[in-house]
Amino acid sequence: MENVLEVIDLKKWFPGVKANDGVNLSVRSGEVHAILGENGAGKSTLMKVIYGLLEPTAGEIRLFGEPVHFRSPRDAIRAGIGMVHQHFMLIPAFTVAENVVLGDEPGGVRFRRREASRLVRQLSERYGLAVDPDAKVGDLTVGLQQRVEILKAFYRKARVLILDEPTALLTPQETRELFRIIRALKEDGVPVIFISHKLDEVLEVSDRVTVMRQGKTVETLETKGATPQMLANLMVGREVVLRVEKPPLQAGEPVLQVRDLRVRSADRHERVKGVNLEVRRGEILGIAGIDGNGQFEFADAIAGLLRAESGEIRLEGRDITHLSPARRTELGIAYVPQDRQLDGLVLSFDLADNLILRDFRRPPFSRRGILNRRAAESQAEQLIQTFDVRPPDFRRRASELSGGNQQKVILAREVSRDPVLLIAAQPTRGLDVGAIEGVHRQLVRLRNEGRAVLLISLELDEILSLSDRIAVMHNGDIVGIVRGEEATREMLGLMMTGQRRKEGTA
């Protein structure tokens, strides 16, 4: 088979970081080529270089045997490269159709809006990625936005397709649909570069796997015959524990009690429709559900960021329904929000300041309104060490950290507050297996110490491996609650589509 794309000894250095430092890759026509690597291994950087978004420091890229020098994505698009970006390249203020056709719009001088809408509807039907072409992207759930991002790539009919973590936010059904499309492309001889942290997906869809570590390609192997454990070890360079051990449940009295809670989202839609739920001391309660079914609004309401329309929230027996987020924080609610960059961090603050963001009003970080920077620094030093934040320097701005390390900072801050209740929304989104292991260990540690943990995740595997009890949400309501050890993927999958199940013994 001919090599469609070749990368030869490619280097891309940033000031102080060698993101790619000797990458070799060859992608054959009609193959699905997976790239694996820890967070920060340099996968996305490599793809951006191939796509013309970054200029390589050294090395060569060949397309169909010819060396290419892309000065911008314009050139790459002309050469037939399509890419789905890990971080959405979407314009929230535009409609789905506008986002998809941008750069190659139907019409002459005038933009033919209806034609664009029609084209996108056709496209979304053909690929089974249902999305309303006239909806504003900003109003869509992240899952739907992921579909738009994929549609954009398909609209342009690429000769080489790069998918940088396309499945991070898809439902299992959607993922299956995407794999069907990938296989169809393969039939047509279009090679696909596929990046994912989910090892089972990689094993399912790819023909070959290239593993990256610290900016270098370590090995390329045939997928047939590889095992998850083997890939994980190759990536991290050490033995990884894929399943976290949990001692048996020691659940105590209820910490969080929610009665008939109704919540409207910021866009005035009722998202939570009369939820009743309890979380007890010493347990992890997982909320499973398809994105957009009200689970994140539910979390926001408990943290006090969305107002409860009706119903009651109690923390350790105390009514907190109408307290401010600040008061709830003081009473012991910790929150790891879904979007770490937008909601979790002040990116231009340094780590020390980010680590006291929730507690700066309390001693020892301040007294009588005067900050005590030294206390913040010594706490930062200690947390950075415990949570293995890299690089271990509290004077760095949060923006200078990789996504995984940013997530560790948030987790460190929330966990260190000794919370009564920790709400963790998508705590491992986009993290590599090693980092996921670390986060999971922290959540289980909290539980073992007798705290209550409310885990909201779109990853069924995460829910299944951590939760003591699993509540399934559909359309703003809890469809059922099952015990963690009894639950199966199939059972949860059914419930997530709205099929009720008699409440178990849980």
Add this chain to the structure above:
Amino acid sequence: MKALRSILLPVAASLVAIVIGAILVAALGYHPLSVYASLVSGAFGSPVNIGNTLTASLPLIIIGLGIAISFQSGLFNIGADGQYWMGATAAAWVGYHFTSLPGVLHMILCLVAGMIAGALWAAVIPGLTKAFVGAHEVITTMMMSYIAILFARYLIEGGPMQQKGYIPQSPPIAPNTQFPYFAQGFQQAQLSPISIVITVIAVAAAWFLLYKTTLGFSLRSVGLNARAARYAGIGVKSSIVTALGLSGLFAGLAGSVQMLGVDHQLLDGFSSNYGYTAIVVALLARNNPIGVVIAGLFFGALTTGGQNMQIASNVPASLTDVLTGLIIFFVGCERIIPQVIGWYRRRRSLRAQTPAS
């Protein structure tokens, strides 16, 4: 190294502007060296000139501090001029109304009145409407500023604050509220040491507030990422009101210091667009209180020097505005300097490599 860079760059950028200005000046038929010499000597050439420069700088510095606070909180208070007027108006009113108070107490009362007036002017309408209805503060502060100036003018043009007689001006404030000048030199420059002391305190207070208090921490968090601040339990709405209020408080303080230290009565000509120049001061200072001092002095020197340049070299004063505009533009563009240096280095190293390879 970083600190040195942050000083050297604006200086270098100003030099570029000055060179371009010199070409312009020469093209217009004036002698650039003599124009610049008179500009510099006008600002710093004698103790009195230095005094005048300081006098012109103090209000810019104090207002600039307030604007820096609003900027750091993510708000663009474009209406500081009106808050400054309100501060001066309140100080004047208190200054001539309560004549039986002892001096120091009366002075403090005037200052406090000015601060409160400025703070309320910014906090109540722009602050509350921003926080609760989302009304854009650029519009509201600007509109409130125009209203303030018209209101102050109304008060002295036939309104309740007009002094008996013919001229639209308020009665002078009580003599015991006027800041003493202590020495003839200060008197000549209309520069009271008390004004200087207040400015120094204001700078220290703004710095301390922003970087050493929980309030400052909240404001800066809101300014950098309001959503994260909200998630962290910081009241974003109250922060908006507080930030605009503080910003107005400083502007109001500037107005009352100007009233007590320089003008002594509210006049029609009280306006001098300090509120607008102070925006540039804050911006060029990157909203850092210490930087505000430097930028404020710089602009004070430009105005004072410009007046002198007019006299000494017969260049219309509007030429100082041309130069000032160029300087602001190029200091804004200071990043071009490392870019050009980097580009030059790269070219040179490229050229050095080429024969070798």
Add this chain to the structure above:
Amino acid sequence: MIFSNPEIWALTLSMAIPLALPAVGGTFSERTGVVNIAMEGIMLIGAFFGVAFSYWTGSAWIGLLAAIICGALTALALAWGAIHVSADQTVLGMGINVFAAGLTTFLLNTLFGYSGTPVNTPKLPSFSIPGLDAIPYIGIIFRNQSVLMYIGIVLVFLAHWFLFSTRIGLRMRSVGENPLAADTLGIPVWRLRYFGVVLSGVFSAIGGAYLSIGVLNGFTSNMTSGRGYIALAAMIFGKWTPLGSFGAALIFGFSTALGIVLQGHGVSSNILQMIPYALTILALTGLIGRSTPPAADGIPYEPRR
């Protein structure tokens, strides 16, 4: 009573145009992601060079052309600083405003002396629209107005269509919302930003020329009297759309006209002149509410290549 006085509507329109044009200009700039507060300065440049060239060449149309060119060149300087140098756009705008105020006054004094621009400077024609001017009330609005007013109204609608219904308009807006996303789709971010900023210079300069050779035929120093800043407010008020900006300018023009018409009844002119400002705040808090700028407004885009 007051509202039946057709003069108030004519005043409204003639006062709205010099606000609407720079506001629409600002919309173009900010929609592509460059904060533009230099409208005031560019208006002054347009107003001055409009008069100067009108006088030197004897043709007000050449004057208008010169105004447009000078406005565009000034905007080009802003664009260079904002786009190529990634400088703080507010600082640049302030710099241009100070520079323009100084330069126009300076040139006025050195080229024309202190007694001002010559009185025999040609101005652009004013005319009535035949037919329209016969309609009662409405007619007065279109009676003997400057040709620039008619052009201005057409430009506002054209601008709205251009920004929201053409392919290039869509691309311009994409650049102001998420330049990185636009870049990944092969859209030339910098080129479109330059285009938006220069367009804003053209519109602002026409707004300035409207004052100096549209309704009048002379330049006085700082004759824009802060209209560029009010235009900034109108642009925000109009939620960064040309028609919205025009609407805001009309509200402002109307309330200013109201302030004028109400004068002469013993109420202090200072108080009456607060009307437009107070009404703007009221309208903003009561009707308009939140207005969100384009997401990438003011953020320089530096491709890390």
Add this chain to the structure above:
Amino acid sequence: GCGTNNSSSGTTNTSNSGGTGNTTSTSGKTIKVGLVTDTGGLNDNSFNHLAYVGMQEAQKDLPNIQTSVVQSQSESDYVPNLSHFAQDGYNLVIAVGYLMADAVQQVAREYPKTHFLIIDDSITGIPNVASAIFQSQQAGYLAGVVAGMVQKNHLLKNINSHNTVGVVGGQEIPPVDTYIAGFQQGFHSVDPTGKVIVEYTNSFNDEAAGSQYAQNEISQGADIIFPVAGGTGIGSIKAAQSAKVYAVGVDTDQSYLAPGTVITSAIKRVDTSVFDTIKAVQDGTFKSGVNNFDLSNNGVGIAPIISSLPKSVTDAVNQAKQEILSGKIQVSTTVQK
């Protein structure tokens, strides 16, 4: 910007302040005169500009006069600017505008050897300060008489039957209001039932606003517009011109702005007062205290009346002038609201 290209050509015809003294003549001792404008600047189309004109005339007509001008950018510049000239050994420092009164008093005491002239304010009791006060209400009165005659007798083409005149004031301040008060009184002395609309633009350099205010007054029936608003007023006169109604100029003969439209102008001879004071300093006849400029010494007055008006108007004006001079008429300085 694009200014650079054009401006280079400007050096050929610069008409700005002359810095070099006139040394052709040897008679008369050399004196240095400094002019400090208020924040209105030299292009205010009003007293700052007139003072400058007077100073230039002195430089031209008198031997050995050196002049220099400084335009104040803000009110806090007044003291430094005045002191600057005094310190530099200027013989006469001219301060334009009542806003500078306090500054002049302060600086004059510090520099007793320097002569000061303040325009539009009365400072007494300082031996080196002379004040020029203009009874501009008298000029306004005469202009009002002209307007009244025109309205009452419909003396000009296009004059309607509303008997209404419009005043566009810059701001409610004395130098403006005195004109207006006199104008009102003069107008009503001829046409007691006529109407005077008074509006203020609150600006002195907004031609467009001046035009719009005038248009509004014209729409209310006014067909003679009297702007007292510096540069803003120029817009008003132009508006009158394009609406084919009439205007009365202010400060100086403004008929050149719109010949045929400006029927007369109310004049205040700031230039004369400056010229005279310079001459007095040179001759050693400087007189401190208040110098009153009024009709009696031609310090105020009106410009030649447009020729299309009949002699009856001139007669009425002359009669009013006599009555003012004889004290039979007292002209008020406060505007009737």
